[in-house]
Amino acid sequence: MSEVVIVMPTYNEAENIKTLIPTTLRILEDHGWSSLILVVDDSSPDGTAEVAEELGRTTRKVKVLKRAGKLGLGSAYIDGFKHVIDYMDNIVYVCEMDADGSHPPEILPDMLNLAEKGGYDVVIASRYIEGGKWEERSMIRRIISKGANLLGRLSTGVRARDLTSGYRVIRLDILKRIVTSLSELHSGYVFQVELIYLLHKAGAKITEYPLIFKPRIHGESKLGGKEILSFASWCLKNMFRRWIS
Template identity: 45%
Template sequence: MTNRHAPDGKGVPGTTLVVVPTYNERENLEPIVQRLHAALPTAHVLVVDDGSPDGTGDLAERLSASDERVHVLHRAGKSGLGAAYVAGFHWALDRDYAAVVEMDADGSHAPEDLPRLLAMLGAEGAGADVVIGSRYVTGGRVLNWTWQRQWLSRGANIYSKHALGVPVNDSTAGFRVYRRDVLAALPLEDVASQGYCFQVDLTLRAVEAGYVIVEVPITFSDREFGDSKMSGDIVREALLRVTRWGVRRRAAQLYELFNPQR
């Protein structure tokens, strides 16, 4: 891995870092960074590029060279969304950022929503430790998806909520904010590192650790350029993992019910 514009272990104290994983997002990257800085002028951006053959990494370098708020982390190849986020989280934790954001590069997550999400964080907001930009709470919606994909996404989230017993309606959401302390406490290296299952895994771990999760309604709009990274393998992996985690969690709850501490 290599990085550019990485100050010696320092970010700007109290600043938000937005982690943006990329693989072949050349058409989308610059517009989304511009929108992000229009919405949050003081935020920093970390582009985590997985060796995009379309030149996304080179574009990120040019953006970084002209703007000290933009940083780049190059990875050798495509090894999964979760692994890219874990690399970005470690990069953030090595510096002084107070809040870390997950956001897609393809425009499906509106940067203009970030001030609302960040307002819910910490003591001055709703006291949240994790804030999720949610499609599946009152006021949230999805645009430009086929009914099959909407059915798949809603079904996956309903299944995850009930199988795991977590009070979250959109646990697969990839638009979220973490307090620094949460990421520092969670065992990131143990988190499932493939596909959208990564988001469910982090959600479950945050719930089990007792952190406060707040969902804020957003409008999710499907990408205009490029191809979706969703695949049948990702869906199958998520189903198997969530089922396994649900069995484990329910077994632990039953054990505690019938074996109360004395």
């Protein structure tokens, strides 16, 4: 029986998932959680999907959703969530997690316990609360992230400190409540803040857990200028929408 599914979008993460996936499954099992990992891969040229499929054969706990091309982080989550809702049984929590080693799996059992014991619908792993930290050397990336969070907060009215964090536990019941609105969301990185806004409007009880965000292990970031522009433009539009309504 699976209680937890991790939806993990991947694009060229073959080297990273070789260790991340077995470690994550072991940590969850050690803490008494039955779990599955759903890798959503966009035909990564480095063979990520094949590595994930092999892990599926050895662990029986990895499923792979293969898509035709690089369709964006948000769209990978939308397809992944719909797949969980339509085809998976006995799931209580759906997690979002990057595949690059930035999101330490060691804190996932604590995040799940916080959701379980505190009755939270959403637990965000957060760099910007006490105990959280971002081991990021690039000043530009740090400024962009702070700015994005400020804009995100002004635009949505959600008071969490790290709205752009892509490491989250979400109760399946609340995700089901917003599933029909998911297709209206953007395909790129702005999806993360749009999703939190939808969950907030659906009445989700949201909290944060401290995250020490590590630099990615192998490969390169896929965050580009287009994603940043689309983020800023959505936030500004949403801010006006909220002010005039």
